[in-house]
Amino acid sequence: MKIELAENYGFCFGVKRAIKIAEENKNSATYGPLIHNSKEISRLEKDFKVGLIEDYKTFKSGDKAVIRTHGIPKNELAELYTNNIDVVDATCPYVTKPQQICQDMSEAGYNIIIFGDEVHPEIKGVKSYATHGAIVVSSPKDLENVKLGEKIALVAQTTRKVEDYMEVANYLIPRCKEVRVFNTICNATFENQEAIRKISAKADIMIVIGGKNSSNTKQLFSISKDNCFDSYHIEDENDLDYAWFKDKSFCGISAGASTPDWIIKNVLDSIKKNVNE
Numbered sequence: 356m357k358i359e360l361a362e363n364y365g366f367c368f369g370v371k372r373a374i375k376i377a378e379e380n381k382n383s384a385t386y387g388p389l390i391h392n393s394k395e396i397s398r399l400e401k402d403f404k405v406g407l408i409e410d411y412k413t414f415k416s417g418d419k420a421v422i423r424t425h426g427i428p429k430n431e432l433a434e435l436y437t438n439n440i441d442v443v444d445a446t447c448p449y450v451t452k453p454q455q456i457c458q459d460m461s462e463a464g465y466n467i468i469i470f471g472d473e474v475h476p477e478i479k480g481v482k483s484y485a486t487h488g489a490i491v492v493s494s495p496k497d498l499e500n501v502k503l504g505e506k507i508a509l510v511a512q513t514t515r516k517v518e519d520y521m522e523v524a525n526y527l528i529p530r531c532k533e534v535r536v537f538n539t540i541c542n543a544t545f546e547n548q549e550a551i552r553k554i555s556a557k558a559d560i561m562i563v564i565g566g567k568n569s570s571n572t573k574q575l576f577s578i579s580k581d582n583c584f585d586s587y588h589i590e591d592e593n594d595l596d597y598a599w600f601k602d603k604s605f606c607g608i609s610a611g612a613s614t615p616d617w618i619i620k621n622v623l624d625s626i627k628k629n630v631n632e
């Protein structure tokens with residue numbers, strides 16, 4: 356069986372940056388998971404004494420708090436500073452961008468619409484910057500009963516599919532006087548998405564590696580599944596079932612933006628060992 360990695364996969368710029376920041380700040384704690392990958396979080400804890408705190412109110416004066424790649428709500432960040440916490444901000448600059456747009460455009464009188472997942476930490480953070488509130492939608496359907504203002508600013512969760520974002524923009528444009536559409540979908544996601552689209556079109560089995568709660572891995576998996584019926588989302592080599600590979604001739608592999616190289620290597624080695632030998 357031929358095994359091939361997608362042209363682009365795995366760690367993105369923002370995650371590499373956040374992990375480097377965490378490694379440089381030993382004896383600290385991240386507020387919420389730094390990235391959506393529990394295995395990498397355990398490694399940081401074990402090798403760098405970077406812990407995990409789920410409630411920002413438990414940080415005490417003088418503690419060091421590393422802010423995760425997805426960012427946090429504006430009021431919580433302000434509170435950490437007020438409480439004398441040593442804040443090390445590892446928010447990805449591609450996430451800071453929609454936060455800033457929400458703030459600037461609300462102040463300029465635009466109604467903010469965010470295309471994304473309301474309960475995702477990134478969106479909770481981004482929404483908090485909209486001074487006068489924001490509507491979060493996951494498809495144009497969510498807008499059907501909404502009374503739209505005249506001036507709309509639209510931003511997207513960084514990991515969303517461009518095609519889906521365009522559907523929301525297309526719904527709004529004929530219905531509002533002014534729609535400012537900001538392309539806040541990040542390139543890393545886009546490159547990984549393009550690459551998986553390509554490889555899944557020719558593979559007869561696809562393995563997509565990433566945390567089960569990783570939004571961008573789920574997006575990759577959904578693109579893969581559209582092209583290749585036998586697509587599997589796994590967290591690491593322990594989730595592999597070698598029966599999947601029976602009679603397959605081309606296995607494509609991709610990984611989400613928060614999947615470390617060491618996990619990808621373990622998966623590759625296990626497939627090579629158990630299927631190709």
Ligand code: SF4
Binds near residue numbers: 447448
């Ligand atoms: S996927 Fe993009 S936005 Fe998210 S952390 Fe990576 S570089 Fe930043």
